[in-house]
Amino acid sequence: MKYKGITYSYVVYAFTFFLAPLLLILFYSLTASDGGSVSFTLENFTRFFDFSNPQYMKVLGNSFRIAGIATLLCLLLGYPMAYILASLKPRLRAFLSLLFILPMWMNFLLRTYAWMSLLETNGIINTLLSKLGLPALQIMYTEKAVILGMVYNFLPFMILPIYNTLIKLDPSLLNASDDLGASPWQTFTRVTLPLSKPAILSGINMVFMPSVTTFVISRLLGGSSTALIGDIIEKQFKLVDDKGFGSAMSVIIMIFVFGLVALTREKDSEEVSL
């Protein structure tokens, strides 16, 4: 076996930097250290799932709801965009799809921060609205601003996989459906949509996951009432130094995320499609 050397040194690396850190999260979440002695405990988990004071479960539920709304909006906005893009001539659509990637090269924090200038009470959008005689928009520091921030940041992750699938659709399938008397709408719902289902699932995955775990978007655009699970995890490590509880929440979020990946992943493909 001529590749043994390469493979083994990589195995060592992967175990050190990919597996060991995750085992450490598990270790910290299940132990309490008192001075020098380390003991097993489930306290971090019972604190999270405390039904007499469900504040943390509420935050988790809220994160799922907000990320879910953002994901749904991305799908509703992104699918038509991917469809329009895919129906253009190859040169034009190649150029336009580059325009979707381009914003990702500008720092994500700065772009999110720029929304403050647009959304705040005396911001650009409200100035324009008042010039048009329309009522002002008051969404800064609310949940709506957080959802907008998520849709803004992760919309390309929904559009690109769907677009990549649609341009590879065999046009003869659509022609066949047309020839057999289906209306354009029937062709869409019975042929195009089912064939783009894997791409929709991967888009949902790629939007929902960063949305549900973000702490940056909620910190910048949301108010104090819109703390997400990511905010709480970040606080445990950066503010109160409670590694055990922070790790327990990381374990919980990881279980949900891998569950979602398992549900939406194609069974037959062993490679992950990004």
Next chain:
Amino acid sequence: MNRRKSRLMRVTSGVYAAFIFLFLYAPIAVLIALSFNESKLRSSWGGFSLKWYASLLQNDRIISALGTTLLLALLSAAIATVIGTAAAIGLHNLRGPFRSVLLNLTYIPMLNPDIVTGVALLLLFTFVGYSMGFSSLLLSHIAFNIPYVVMSVLPKLKQMNPNLLDAAMDLGMKPATAITKVVVPEVMPGVVTGFLLAITMSIDDFVISFFTTGPGVSTLSIEIYSMTRRGVNPEINALSTIMFVVVLALLIAVNLRSGQKGGEMINIG
């Protein structure tokens, strides 16, 4: 997709696409406009000025954060490309259940939320008592960049004619030479894609860097995050505008070249 479309349909599509592009580019336009704003306040326009571009060069914090970001991106991408390519070659030739175990392990940092990866690496460094700083940042960036390289190189290995390697060795090459002289050139496009992806991911990262850096070491993202609390310095807007224009120019150049071949976009999404 070449179906006849009514005029109305086409106009609606155009308006819709324009709306989406407006949504994506409005904040960028705001940033670029603010970089030319004479006033330091983001809520008022004080006239056109280039002063933030001039003072940018004097701002040591930003320049040093930029240096850290670029050095980190290049180093971590280069190292991750070497390890990732070797890993892909190893993985490609592996059979049995161990292959899928190792493959799934490789993709963990890509599938895991950034916050979990960041926290996990932080725990690793504190657990072994490693002093955090540039080197812990570098190790973390290498770790999360490797999956992107493996993911870019593996498909190229699959496309490669398996007899090429046997032929090289039949003709007397040592396995190590055969890999560097035959396999690596064959999968080079995947290696380059992986390297570029890794650079992009590294520059773009905030969350993992935030958890794995040490005192006194800042990347641009970390610097910007700490600024958002006390108000973003317009010099950062100037720097981002410059970086944006550079990337735009590069993309247009690449697109014009590959456009001739009817190339599709880079598949990041």
